[in-house]
Amino acid sequence: MKEIEIKGIKEKIYYEKIGKQMPIYIWKNEKVKGVFSALCVRFGSIHQEFKIEGENKYNKVPSGIAHFLEHLNFYEPDGTTATDYYAQYGSEVNAFTTFDYTCYHVYATNAIKENLDHLLDFVLTPFFNKKMVNKERNIIIEELTMDKDIPETKLYFTHYANLFHKYKYNETITGTKEDVEKTTLEDIELVYNTFYHPKNMFLIVTGNVNPYEIVKNVEENIKEKKLPAYKNPKLKKMKEPTYVVNDLQEVEGNVENPKMKISLKLPINNFKNIDPIELRMIFSLIVNNNFGPTSDLKEYLMEQELISYMNASRSFIENFILLTISLETKYPKEAIKAIKEQLKNLEITEESLKRKVNASIANLVLNYDDIMGVNNLIQENILSFNEIVDNEMEHLENITIEKVMQVIKKIDTKNMAITILNPKK
Amino acid sequence: MKYKKFEYDTFTIYTIQTDKFKNCHMEITFYDNAKKEELGVRNFLVDMLCHSSKKYPKRKDLVVKLEELYQSFFYGVSSKVGNMVISNFVYDFLNPEYIKDTEYLKNVLSFPFEIIENPNIEKEAFDERSFKIIKKRILADIASLKENATNYAFRRALFNMDKNSITAASVLGTKEEIDKITPESLYQYYRKFYENSLCNIYIIGNLDMEETTKIISRAFHNNCVKNHSVEPFVDNKARKKELVVKEKGNFGQTNLVLGFNLEKMTREEKFVALTVFDEILCAGGLKSKIYNALREENQLCYSVSSICSRYDNMYYVYVGLEDKNVSLAIKLIKKCVKEMAQGKISEEELKMAKKQLYTSLEIVIDNQNSLINNYTFHSIVGTPLYEDLKEKYKEITCKDLKSVGKKFKLNFVYELQSKGEEK
Numbered sequence: 017m018k019e020i021e022i023k024g025i026k027e028k029i030y031y032e033k034i035g036k037q038m039p040i041y042i043w044k045n046e047k048v049k050g051v052f053s054a055l056c057v058r059f060g061s062i063h064q065e066f067k068i069e070g071e072n073k074y075n076k077v078p079s080g081i082a083h084f085l086e087h088l089n090f091y092e093p094d095g096t097t098a099t100d101y102y103a104q105y106g107s108e109v110n111a112f113t114t115f116d117y118t119c120y121h122v123y124a125t126n127a128i129k130e131n132l133d134h135l136l137d138f139v140l141t142p143f144f145n146k147k148m149v150n151k152e153r154n155i156i157i158e159e160l161t162m163d164k165d166i167p168e169t170k171l172y173f174t175h176y177a178n179l180f181h182k183y184k185y186n187e188t189i190t191g192t193k194e195d196v197e198k199t200t201l202e203d204i205e206l207v208y209n210t211f212y213h214p215k216n217m218f219l220i221v222t223g224n225v226n227p228y229e230i231v232k233n234v235e236e237n238i239k240e241k242k243l244p245a246y247k248n249p250k251l252k253k254m255k256e257p258t259y260v261v262n263d264l265q266e267v268e269g270n271v272e273n274p275k276m277k278i279s280l281k282l283p284i285n286n287f288k289n290i291d292p293i294e295l296r297m298i299f300s301l302i303v304n305n306n307f308g309p310t311s312d313l314k315e316y317l318m319e320q321e322l323i324s325y326m327n328a329s330r331s332f333i334e335n336f337i338l339l340t341i342s343l344e345t346k347y348p349k350e351a352i353k354a355i356k357e358q359l360k361n362l363e364i365t366e367e368s369l370k371r372k373v374n375a376s377i378a379n380l381v382l383n384y385d386d387i388m389g390v391n392n393l394i395q396e397n398i399l400s401f402n403e404i405v406d407n408e409m410e411h412l413e414n415i416t417i418e419k420v421m422q423v424i425k426k427i428d429t430k431n432m433a434i435t436i437l438n439p440k441k
Numbered sequence: 442m443k444y445k446k447f448e449y450d451t452f453t454i455y456t457i458q459t460d461k462f463k464n465c466h467m468e469i470t471f472y473d474n475a476k477k478e479e480l481g482v483r484n485f486l487v488d489m490l491c492h493s494s495k496k497y498p499k500r501k502d503l504v505v506k507l508e509e510l511y512q513s514f515f516y517g518v519s520s521k522v523g524n525m526v527i528s529n530f531v532y533d534f535l536n537p538e539y540i541k542d543t544e545y546l547k548n549v550l551s552f553p554f555e556i557i558e559n560p561n562i563e564k565e566a567f568d569e570r571s572f573k574i575i576k577k578r579i580l581a582d583i584a585s586l587k588e589n590a591t592n593y594a595f596r597r598a599l600f601n602m603d604k605n606s607i608t609a610a611s612v613l614g615t616k617e618e619i620d621k622i623t624p625e626s627l628y629q630y631y632r633k634f635y636e637n638s639l640c641n642i643y644i645i646g647n648l649d650m651e652e653t654t655k656i657i658s659r660a661f662h663n664n665c666v667k668n669h670s671v672e673p674f675v676d677n678k679a680r681k682k683e684l685v686v687k688e689k690g691n692f693g694q695t696n697l698v699l700g701f702n703l704e705k706m707t708r709e710e711k712f713v714a715l716t717v718f719d720e721i722l723c724a725g726g727l728k729s730k731i732y733n734a735l736r737e738e739n740q741l742c743y744s745v746s747s748i749c750s751r752y753d754n755m756y757y758v759y760v761g762l763e764d765k766n767v768s769l770a771i772k773l774i775k776k777c778v779k780e781m782a783q784g785k786i787s788e789e790e791l792k793m794a795k796k797q798l799y800t801s802l803e804i805v806i807d808n809q810n811s812l813i814n815n816y817t818f819h820s821i822v823g824t825p826l827y828e829d830l831k832e833k834y835k836e837i838t839c840k841d842l843k844s845v846g847k848k849f850k851l852n853f854v855y856e857l858q859s860k861g862e863e864k
Contacts, residue, residue, distance in 0.1 A: 047460065047461045048461060048807040049803045049804075049806065049807055050803060050804050050807050097727070099726065099727045099728060100728070103725075103728050103793050103796070103797065104793070104796070105796065105800070106793075106795075106796030106797040106798070106799055106800035106801075107800060108800065108801075108804075123800075123804060124800070125799075125800050125803035125804065126800075151740055154740035155736060155740050155742075155743055156743075158694075158740075158741070158742050158743040158761075158762060158763070159743035159744075161693050161694050161761075161763075162590075162693075162694055162743055162744075162761050164693050165590045165692040165693050165694055165761070166589075166590075167588050270587075270588050270691055270692065271585070271588055272581075272584035272585055272587055272588060273581055273584060273585070308504075309500060309501065309504040310501050310504045310505050310508070311501070312501070314500075314501070315499055315500065315501050318500070318574045318577075319570060319573075319574065321573060321574075321577050324577050324578050324580075324581035324582075325578070325581065344581060344585075371505065371508050371509060372508065374508075374509075374511070375508040375511065375512040376512075378511035378512040378535050378539075379512050381463055381535060381539050382463060382464055382512070382535065384463065385462055385463045385464050386807065386808065387807070440691075
């Protein structure tokens with residue numbers, strides 16, 4: 017087993033590859049009682065077209081199928097559900113689906129071996145039939161009707177549809193009612209048999225555990241399973257244009273004041289000479305400095321009563337970086353003008369950079385304070401870099417004003433999408 | 442974990458010393474009996490005090506200082522719990538063991554008191570600039586209450602139940618109340634708030650609590666002696682026959698709320714047996730009776746939730762669903778509650794619920810905010826500490842749950858009806 021020292025903050029993550037196929041990451045914290053285990057499958061809502069190794073034809077499955085499968089996977093062959101199993105230990109089991117992956121997780125404080133074993137058992141034991149597909153279909157339709165009533169959700173997915181032509185980030189994670197209605201048992205079986213394999217998964221265990229015992233248990237569990245060969249699916253590569261779908265779209269929703277999102281769509285290739293970890297950090301610093309609570313812009317917009325809320329973020333999506341500002345305003349035109357102006361004149365001072373870097377270093381320590389938070393942090397590391405980043409502090413200390421300015425110079429405001437959610441007339 | 446209490450003339454500091462966390466968490470709590478007409482101004486004041494101060498006149502200045510204090514977090518929140526209003530100034534900061542600066546503990550602990558005791562006042566009025574910003578934000582928050590289906594349905598349900606009850610009042614106040622507040626009147630209220638509110642400070646972390654409390658007592662200049670106490674419970678009256686209200690909503694789903702009075706329920710029942718009862722009835726997720734009846738057996742909804750509003754002597758069940766399924770859902774919810782009151786609870790269900798609650802207790806004991814929240818209500822109302830709750834849950838029997846069920850009286854059934862399917 018490999019021990020990965022997180023430099024500068026006295027933390028350690030244990031790593032092993034189970035049966036030469038499934039990575040496991042463990043963070044031990046003896047001061048707490050609980051153990052949080054997350055089994056992640058690299059199959060999310062964007063994975064809709066794929067080819068199985070040895071086959072010529074691409075399979076196309078309905079949108080929302082990853083989420084549908086997540087619901088069905090809780091059913092067990094003996095007529096019970098995974099929830100029933102965990103109830104006997106009082107453990108909390110749940111799952112979620114994102115664009116990129118599906119995660120099944122258990123929070124337990126006793127019978128850790130049994131809890132973890134069953135996580136692997138129920139996720140890796142397929143059991144589907146038409147009756148359960150039809151039953152869950154109705155429940156999922158209620159779920160997506162409920163989601164539609166949330167204005168932030170509507171704005172989020174409409175905005176992504178304005179940004180991406182080809183990437184399936186332009187669709188909701190649950191799919192539409194029509195997608196859910198047309199999903200069949202055969203579709204479910206196809207995606208399960210293709211993607212649900214230890215070679216396409218990773219396991220993260222955080223909390224009061226002995227890492228060596230955990231690895232031994234997981235190894236034994238996987239070894240006992242008669243798993244079919246991995247089908248090694250090839251996902252259809254989508255060539256996403258650099259330009260946005262809609263520069264500006266106004267839609268109506270259940271809001272009292274307009275809410276909006278403004279995003280720059282930046283090709284990652286424009287920044288290829290910059291270390292990818294540092295690039296993420298630099299973008300966070302730029303976003304925070306120019307649109308966060310210490311920015312002059314936010315002070316100005318609030319003082320002029322042009323906004324009642326503003327938040328900014330950066331995200332890395334395949335070959336693109338999104339720099340997104342979300343706000344609530346009664347004066348969209350004026351707010352957009354000010355945001356655009358700031359995007360064209362991004363800035364940071366040496367003093368501000370130093371202070372924000374120090375604050376980020378303090379955050380590195382604080383990140384290792386609760387077992388769910390650390391588990392999420394590891395998930396992010398694996399999804400972004402396919403490994404644990406053990407030298408974040410060094411990277412932060414390496415960031416200079418010159419490097420930040422170099423990134424700022426390359427930020428092009430040409431490809432911008434604005435989505436406004438207006439009150440209903 | 443070591444719990445300790447340090448009493449001063451005008452406030453008390455409650456500490457939990459533990460090396461579980463890298464962060465320290467402090468809450469400066471001002472609490473009092475809730476007055477409906479003062480909820481809005483109180484919430485406004487808390488927002489205002491956390492936004493800026495004499496030394497940090499802009500929000501930006503204050504956040505820069507927090508970044509300098511190694512990414513500390515400081516914010517305020519007012520909440521209404523039964524008949525109490527609790528205004529918390531919440532502060533998270535890095536444990537001193539990670540910081541080389543020997544003055545760090547003193548500086549970091551003094552910061553929130555510097556802010557709340559030195560607001561940006563000129564000529565007995567809050568500064569106009571910050572005042573306008575906060576006012577705009579609160580008015581937007583009040584308006585946005587209509588955007589969230591659950592919140593809106595609850596607000597309308599409680600308004601219909603009894604608009605004069607403190608239970609129905611929003612902690613944000615109303616638009617009309619906010620419009621009346623001026624920088625001058627806010628300052629007058631600040632003085633009243635500071636002079637009259639009862640005050641406790643709660644702190645958890647790996648700190649030398651003797652030293653910590655000494656620093657706090659020097660930094661905090663509260664010298665207003667208070668002699669009153671709070672009466673936390675609201676006596677919402679039960680009805681002979683339930684009130685049925687249907688209103689047209691603006692959402693895709695119908696939002697259904699059922700409200701039950703907890704009639705003559707003892708304090709012990711509310712804080713122990715009711716939790717076990719709720720776990721079996723609704724809070725225990727897919728295994729609970731209502732969840733099972735609505736979702737698993739009839740696929741009427743994605744989720745259903747309950748709230749034990751102990752201080753309001755109320756219990757609510759909430760569900761979002763299609764119009765055509767509302768009648769069946771009401772029938773099933775009523776049936777589940779009735780069966781619980783008839784004692785139709787198996788030993789197995791009770792055992793499972795207890796296990797779930799033991800785990801939940803072990804989980805919250807690993808969480809700083811939960812520990813402080815528990816300590817707060819323990820110190821103010823006398824509710825059990827987490828570490829004593831497990832033993833109390835153990836003692837609960839099916840008979841106790843039947844007795845709790847008998848005290849449920851349906852007060853209202855409220856429907857915020859769907860606007861119909863969007864084209």
